[in-house]
Amino acid sequence: MKREHLQKWLNEGSTSIPNLLLKKYKHIGIDEAECMLLIQIHSFIERGNRFPTPEELSKRMTFSDEACMHLIKQLINKGLLKIEEHKDTVKQFYSESYSLVPLWEALVLKTLQMEDTVEKLQNEESTYTLFEQEFGRPLSPIECETLTLWIDEDNHSAALIKAALKEAVLSGKLSFRYIDRILFEWKKNGIKTVEEAHKYGEKFRRHSLSKPQSQETDKNKKVTYPFYNWL
Template structure:
């Protein structure tokens, strides 16, 4: 094989196709034909050909010029492709794939939001289960409403609420009022992570034990045998 010819082929470069588009084009509502037309159009744009004709596109595909023209029309109609006007020295038109990338980004954002909601719902359900296990009974309507308020109104993360529940268990004060007080104190002191909650809890319990021991010393009277 002629090395010069091989180098010439390689010098033509390559086209970068986002894997996300390859993975999700079907879910975006694109057919295989539409997808291939977009890829060829992307290739033309990379080469500096901003407005390839249906005949030029058909030369690279198994479609006829008429089929290429119809597919391009559908892509514009479906909002995957746009024709923009450019005014340099002369007025000209160019294809733009910006609508395609916007649709892809919007789809991914929606997917991410849906996954986040599903994950949050699952976490909230496990939160209710954890409370019922620790209390050893089903939660009352008032308690369920309190949990909902902690999440929706006070905007406490479910993981932080679980940490507050564990703190109440360790302190031997398993009731909603005490847990609410813990959450209030944590929020006031900027506690936002599980590690911060653990550290704050350790310091509080240490301070509580010190205070209890001091009170005990002050209330107990010791008999001095040397003075008897």
Template sequence: MDKGKIAEWLAQGSVAIPKLLLQHYKQLGLSEVEFMALLHMHSFMQEGIWFPTPAELAERMTLTPAQCMETLRKLLQKGFISIEEQVDEQAVRSETYSLKPLWEKLVHYLLAQSLTEEKKERQEEEQSLYTIFEQEFGRPLSPFECETLAMWMDEDGHDPVIIKAALREAVLSGKLNFRYIDRILFEWKKNGIRTIEQAQNYGKKFRKHQQTTKTTQPPQSEYKQTIPFYNWLES
């Protein structure tokens, strides 16, 4: 085989197809025929042919020019392509196809999918939070407690991870009640505590301070505290 011919074929280049489009064209509402027509239009545009005719498309597809015309009509109607008017330096007007609507639809779909996944993850995280609280309290939460949990997340903007950390703090302090946990969250928010690392560091520093303070105070025989903790309700 003539090596020069092979080199000539390779020199024609390739058509870049976004992988995301290949994966999601079905979800966008495109049929295989419509998808292939768009790919051929993309190829024509890369060659500098901005308004391929139905006959030119038919030469590359297994469709007749009439079928290609109908496919283009559907793509226009469904908002996957548009026709734009161009004016060159000589003020000559011409029409071109644009695939911008296709890319916009793909981006919109991907963003919507991302938001849906984030919402699903948050719902699962919130459900896990309710389960953890019920396990620690050893009983189902009351409607008021459920409403308080929802308020911490929706109105106060506390991350579920931070709420779990506050619950742990309440468990360690031996004060397992919603009022105490609410006070912890209030103090953390006031001090700019927004991550689990900040909460842990804040707790360690305060406990260290509490331990130092305790050693400087005279012993009290009537009260012994084995685990130092910050009484958030009395702050």
């Protein structure tokens, strides 16, 4: 008798549940009830029933038929569950099935966004550290706010801000005002990467060197320089 029960239990098979769903479901805006309903639908699909009824789902859960139907509507409205229609060209009839593709896409997208956020925070932290190392002191609250504005409002990348800092150091003009000039000039000219900044600098230098410089006879006459002399 025990052997028969064991065989029956083995015949039930198993359902493969992605760990990503278990780890990230709250980050895509669903609760435990919605998550369990999705797992049940996933289980039905794996066993060949691609469109379980609310009654079938209710038998596996502690919710009524109506409650299951309500959860299904919620998930559809959230864009995490989709009902697809299929046409049988031979028998000429339509059938419906659930698709969990929107759920998997949402999980992957949220994971990538979270990874980007972590990377951004790490880059920002390293940027603050680099500035403090170059200035040889902790940054003031105003300087910290300026750095935040460059990142959040001006949308400068951490790499570009570091490149502007390097330009200021090489020019011997280490100040936030000077670095802000550099970033402003780059943004005005559509420069978004370090490589583009280097190319722009080389082009600017070649243009400056190609200008003929007249000999000044009056020693008291001031010599003028390009405004952005950091290049």
